[in-house]
Amino acid sequence: xxxxxxxxxxxxxxxxxxxxxxxxxxxxxxxxxxxxxxxxxxxxxxxxxxxxxxxxxxxxxxxxxxxxxxxxxxxxxxxxxxxxxxxxxxxxxxxxxxxxxxxxxxxxxxxxxxxxxxxxxxxxxxxxxxxxxxxxxxxxxxxxxxxxxxxxxxxxxxxxxxxxxxxxxxxxxxxxxxxxxxxxxxxxxxxxxxxxxxxxxxxxxxxxxxxxxxxxxxxxxxxxxxxxxxxxxxxxxxxxxxxxxxxxxxxxxxxxxxxxxxxxxxxxxxxxxxxxxxxxxxxxxxxxxxxxxxxxxxxxxxxxxxxxxxxxxxxxxxxxxxxxxxxxxxxxxxxxxxxxxxxxxxxxxxxxxxxxxxxxxxxxxxxxxx
Numbered sequence: 395x396x397x398x399x400x401x402x403x404x405x406x407x408x409x410x411x412x413x414x415x416x417x418x419x420x421x422x423x424x425x426x427x428x429x430x431x432x433x434x435x436x437x438x439x440x441x442x443x444x445x446x447x448x449x450x451x452x453x454x455x456x457x458x459x460x461x462x463x464x465x466x467x468x469x470x471x472x473x474x475x476x477x478x479x480x481x482x483x484x485x486x487x488x489x490x491x492x493x494x495x496x497x498x499x500x501x502x503x504x505x506x507x508x509x510x511x512x513x514x515x516x517x518x519x520x521x522x523x524x525x526x527x528x529x530x531x532x533x534x535x536x537x538x539x540x541x542x543x544x545x546x547x548x549x550x551x552x553x554x555x556x557x558x559x560x561x562x563x564x565x566x567x568x569x570x571x572x573x574x575x576x577x578x579x580x581x582x583x584x585x586x587x588x589x590x591x592x593x594x595x596x597x598x599x600x601x602x603x604x605x606x607x608x609x610x611x612x613x614x615x616x617x618x619x620x621x622x623x624x625x626x627x628x629x630x631x632x633x634x635x636x637x638x639x640x641x642x643x644x645x646x647x648x649x650x651x652x653x654x655x656x657x658x659x660x661x662x663x664x665x666x667x668x669x670x671x672x673x674x675x676x677x678x679x680x681x682x683x684x685x686x687x688x689x690x691x692x693x694x695x696x697x698x699x700x701x702x703x704x705x706x707x708x709x710x711x712x713x714x715x716x717x718x719x720x721x722x723x724x725x726x727x728x729x730x731x732x733x734x735x736x737x738x739x740x741x742x743x744x745x746x747x748x749x750x751x752x753x754x755x756x757x758x759x760x761x762x763x764x
Contacts, residue, residue, distance in 0.1 A: 406434055406492035406514070412442045412506060413497040414463060417659070417678035420450035421685050422546045422705065423497060424567045426554065430495075431456035433559045440489065442506065449659040450678070453569035461486060463502070483509045496532065497550055499523060504531035516556055546701050566705050568685035570660040570667070578657065578664035582625070585651045590755075591623045592747075593666050593683075594650070595674035596641060597634040600728050603675050605693050605735040607637065609743075611644035613673070616744045618647045620751045622670060627662060627679065628654035671750050673743075675735065680704055689750040691743060695734035696720040710746040712738050 409430060413423050420443060430439055438458040441451055445462040452460065461482065467475040487510060494507045496517040504523070507515045508531040517532035529535070534556045541549050551561055582591070596610045614624050626641065628634040638654040657665060663682050666672055672683035673691045683690040684706035692704050695714045703711050714720055718737035 404492075406437050408438045408440070408489055408491045409434065409493045409495065410440045410442060410461075410486065410489070410491045410510060410512070411495045411497065412503045414442070414444055414500055414503055415447075415498070417447050417450050418681040418702075419546070420447045421566050421568055421678070421681045423550055424451070424454065424685065425547050425561075425564050426495070426497070426550050427451075427454065427456050428563055428565070428567060429551070429554060429559060429561055432563065433557075440491075442486070442503075450568070453571055453660065454567070455569065459489075482506075486510055495553055497553060501527075504528055507531045516553055518553065543700065545703065545705060547705050549701075566681070566685040568663050568667075568682050570663045574658065574660040575664040575667075578661045578668070581653060581656060581661070582651075582665065582668075585623075585625075585653075587623050587625065587651065589622075590670040591625050591651075591668075592617060592620070592671045592673065592751075593625050593627060593669040593688075595627045595672070595677060595679040597628040597631075597637050597654075598675050598677045599629070599631065599634075602726060602728065602730050602732055602734055603677065603695055603697065604637070604733055605675060605738060606733060607641045608644055609736075609738075609740050610641045611646075612740050613744055613747070614641070614645050614650050615647040616740070617747060617751075620748070622751070623648075624650040625665065625669070626650050626652050626654055627657060627665070630655035670755065671747060673747055676702055684709060691746045691750070693735055693738055693743065696723050696726055698723050708750075710749075712743055712746065714738050 411427065413419060427439060439456055440459040440461060441457055442461045445464045448460050448462055451457055467478045486506060491510050491512040494510050494512040494515045496503050496507045499520050507517065515532045516534045518538050519535040520538055536553050536555055547564060547566060598604055617624055626638050628638050635654045638652060642649055642652060662679060666679060666683050666688055667686045669688055672688045674680045675693045676697050680690060680692050684704035687708060690704050690706060690709040692709060692711050694711055699713055714735050714737040720734055
């Protein structure tokens with residue numbers, strides 16, 4: 395059972411936040427980071443995450459140090475992996491954390507928490523982790539009984555309950571450097587884009603999260619009436635680049651601008667930040683758009699909408715489940731080539747997009763991100 399008593403230590407000087415998941419998950423930890431900064435302005439806040447997700451938090455002003463786990467360690471042989479894990483543990487222990495907040499559910503995260511010897515170690519009371527070792531690693535466990543009803547941001551924020559912190563800001567956030575903004579603007583200028591534009595990210599690492607290429611091309615053609623250039627983005631993955639190329643080949647009107655695979659994550663954030671509208675599927679760029687307060691039209695299939703919808707009031711979600719029966723998200727074969735989003739018609743997606751584009755654009759849509 396979760397530990398019920400509250401944490402009442404001295405104000406922490408050094409805090410470690412652990413989250414070992416995907417890129418989008420890192421953005422959804424930022425409300426926790428932001429609230430820790432608000433309540434402990436003098437504390438150093440460090441984060442432990444997977445190496446490939448580090449760019450999502452690299453420019454966050456509240457973070458002092460980012461520690462990484464390289465998932466390639468296990469491919470370097472057991473001895474090499476153990477050496478790397480030991481070196482990481484030593485580095486973390488040398489930081490002398492007062493408070494460790496473990497948002498992860500892996501055994502590695504529990505061991506890190508335990509080896510940190512922090513006076514306060516808070517984790518979640520995951521049903522699958524109810525064991526002596528998990529309890530030993532954390533001296534405060536927070537219930538997950540209501541997680542099924544909560545967005546991931548709300549789940550993450552609940553880990554602060556034992557600290558009795560007033561949660562006054564639930565927004566997620568995304569930051570990038572001035573150089574990333576300059577690079578993004580240069581790439582757009584090279585394509586003739588100097589004013590407002592629309593960003594569409596049609597791809598995901600998982601095909602079952604993608605809409606039909608033909609419908610995406612028809613959407614792009616339908617957006618021509620806005621007279622705004624459409625910029626297509628995607629990861630450097632060859633399959634994603636091929637999908638974008640295929641979509642462009644199906645367009646019958648003005649061809650969209652292809653920046654697929656040409657932007658770093660931070661540059662992509664800057665380009666999304668400058669967009670009049672973002673359209674995309676359930677993916678990290680969608681969470682980036684929400685964090686950057688860019689109006690967003692998001693297409694969802696058989697994923698847990700309650701947990702992963704865009705965390706923004708400036709968003710519209712089109713869910714395939716409103717048009718066809720979908721399988722249970724927990725039963726999905728992530729390698730399937732079936733596109734469950736095919737059930738979503740073109741018309742409501744185009745209507746949602748045009749609704750945002752027809753609205754007056756505020757002089758200052760958002761605070762500056764960098």
